[in-house]
Amino acid sequence: MNWNFVIFSIVKIVIVIGVLQTLAAYAVLVERKISAWIQDRVGPNRVAPPFVKYIPLAGPVLTRMGIFQPLADGVKFILKEDFTPAGVRKAYFWLAPAISVIPSILVVAVIPFGSYMGHQKMVIADLNVGILYTFGIVSLGVYGIVLAGYAANSKYPFLGGIRSSAQMISYEISMGMSVIPVFLIAGSLNLSRVISWQAQHGWLLLYAPLSFIIFLVAGFAETNRLPFDLPEAETELVGGYHTEYSSMKFALFFLAEYSNMVAASGMITTLFFGGWTLPFWGLDQPAHTAWIGLAQVLVFLAKMAFIMTLFIWVRWMFPRFRYDQLMDLGWRRFVPLALANIVITAVVLWARS
Amino acid sequence: MGISDILFYVFAAMTLSCAALVIANPFSRNPVTSAMFLVLTIVSMAGLFVLLHAFFLAAVQILVYAGAVIVLFLFVIMLLDLKAEARRKIKFYGLAAGVISVGAIVAIFARNLRSTPLHALASPTAQGGTTALGLLLFRQYVLPFEVISVLLLVAMVGVILLSRKDSK
Numbered sequence: 129m130n131w132n133f134v135i136f137s138i139v140k141i142v143i144v145i146g147v148l149q150t151l152a153a154y155a156v157l158v159e160r161k162i163s164a165w166i167q168d169r170v171g172p173n174r175v176a177p178p179f180v181k182y183i184p185l186a187g188p189v190l191t192r193m194g195i196f197q198p199l200a201d202g203v204k205f206i207l208k209e210d211f212t213p214a215g216v217r218k219a220y221f222w223l224a225p226a227i228s229v230i231p232s233i234l235v236v237a238v239i240p241f242g243s244y245m246g247h248q249k250m251v252i253a254d255l256n257v258g259i260l261y262t263f264g265i266v267s268l269g270v271y272g273i274v275l276a277g278y279a280a281n282s283k284y285p286f287l288g289g290i291r292s293s294a295q296m297i298s299y300e301i302s303m304g305m306s307v308i309p310v311f312l313i314a315g316s317l318n319l320s321r322v323i324s325w326q327a328q329h330g331w332l333l334l335y336a337p338l339s340f341i342i343f344l345v346a347g348f349a350e351t352n353r354l355p356f357d358l359p360e361a362e363t364e365l366v367g368g369y370h371t372e373y374s375s376m377k378f379a380l381f382f383l384a385e386y387s388n389m390v391a392a393s394g395m396i397t398t399l400f401f402g403g404w405t406l407p408f409w410g411l412d413q414p415a416h417t418a419w420i421g422l423a424q425v426l427v428f429l430a431k432m433a434f435i436m437t438l439f440i441w442v443r444w445m446f447p448r449f450r451y452d453q454l455m456d457l458g459w460r461r462f463v464p465l466a467l468a469n470i471v472i473t474a475v476v477l478w479a480r481s
Numbered sequence: 482m483g484i485s486d487i488l489f490y491v492f493a494a495m496t497l498s499c500a501a502l503v504i505a506n507p508f509s510r511n512p513v514t515s516a517m518f519l520v521l522t523i524v525s526m527a528g529l530f531v532l533l534h535a536f537f538l539a540a541v542q543i544l545v546y547a548g549a550v551i552v553l554f555l556f557v558i559m560l561l562d563l564k565a566e567a568r569r570k571i572k573f574y575g576l577a578a579g580v581i582s583v584g585a586i587v588a589i590f591a592r593n594l595r596s597t598p599l600h601a602l603a604s605p606t607a608q609g610g611t612t613a614l615g616l617l618l619f620r621q622y623v624l625p626f627e628v629i630s631v632l633l634l635v636a637m638v639g640v641i642l643l644s645r646k647d648s649k
Contacts, residue, residue, distance in 0.1 A: 286559070297552055
């Protein structure tokens with residue numbers, strides 16, 4: 129067994145999961161801040177441990193930004209009473225939050241978040257069928273929600289579970305078909321090679337804009353974000369599939385939603401925005417020094433943060449779809465559009481070759 | 482014994498035991514539990530495909546079966562009221578017929594395995610990629626592939642026709 133490989137893989141996994149969870153936690157804070165600005169409020173601005181205000185210069189700023197809010201939220205979730213309602217199906221009630229978190233963490237394994245640092249490739253698993261792995265894992269995410277709705281043994285969560293199973297399967301189809309032109313153009317399913325193609329020819333966003341739009345909208349639906357958050361629509365279903373959950377189990381659903389959002393942003397960055405590359409300052413070539421490697425990781429994170437801001441921004445700008453409109457959009461608009469997109473791309477590529 | 486041998490036995494044991502729990506679970510007659518064990522069966526079968534270097538097949542197995550087909554099973558199970566199904570006892574005749582048919586299949590496998598010399602089984606090579614599979618499907622087997630596609634399409638059109646309400 130190659131111990132070098134094992135050790136570096138474990139280090140990468142730990143760091144990536146740590147960064148992912150931190151990003152998910154701070155995405156909540158960013159979401160609350162942005163929603164506050166959109167609604168002309170201030171947002172979280174109080175939480176800070178007592179010693180922070182004594183730090184010179186930075187102290188007064190840090191206490192006003194709500195930077196410690198995610199920590200406070202985490203402590204609150206852990207300390208709250210973990211209440212199990214009487215009528216639930218116990219085994220599924222315990223399993224569902226875990227099942228919804230696991231896929232959201234596993235997805236990031238194939239996303240290249242940088243080129244090289246030293247001799248280590250900055251991707252956990254450089255699979256040849258990278259994108260198929262992603263879709264396979266993403267498609268397992270629906271079980272958490274369906275089982276949560278089933279386990280709760282009450283009407284609103286049940287409706288949420290049913291809705292989510294129909295919604296996520298429908299949008300998986302258009303999502304899967306929307307990326308086929310991307311891989312036709314780039315000529316490989318391997319995400320590292322998709323990125324190196326983009327470094328040579330320019331971002332795929334310019335070549336396949338229709339794919340990008342369909343993928344983005346389907347991404348909103350797959351992560352259950354507004355305007356497609358029908359599984360948990362508060363005004364119709366109380367809280368949807370997680371109505372009966374409290375404390376850390378609820379927090380796991382919350383974490384899963386934001387991790388999914390981070391993963392979807394990473395995927396969009398990789399597929400359409402050139403991943404860790406930038407077309408200038410020599411950042412489009414695999415790095416030779418650790419500093420350039422680090423800069424490329426930061427480029428990737430910056431692009432991801434941009435897409436995540438888009439996700440959050442959209443949530444507070446648009447009303448929720450009606451259920452039949454959602455299905456209509458998924459099946460009667462996006463599926464034919466994605467099919468036409470595949471055919472047109474294939475014909476253009478064939479004509480040019 | 483390398484790590485892939487150990488993994489093979491783990492996945493094989495998981496596949497068999499989960500598959501047995503799908504059809505005859507002594508602890509629960511709940512259809513949702515059966516469906517979830519079917520998911521586990523399929524995921525561990527995907528693990529076996531990965532050990533054979535058939536990465537594409539493994540990914541598609543999870544994507545299509547675990548990710549879509551069984552979610553639809555769950556959808557149907559949850560929409561229908563299956564309390565009677567959950568209370569149903571295992572019937573003797575059904576059990577006997579099942580044991581006989583499984584026994585017959587095992588007997589056929591065992592006879593074939595004994596007549597095949599073990600060294601004739603070639604070690605798997607990394608040919609399970611999309612390129613190799615695509616070339617096979619669209620060159621050598623293009624007619625069967627298209628016929629199956631048309632068959633599926635016919636089934637789908639039939640379902641839509643049957644489930645449509647009369648628009649008149």
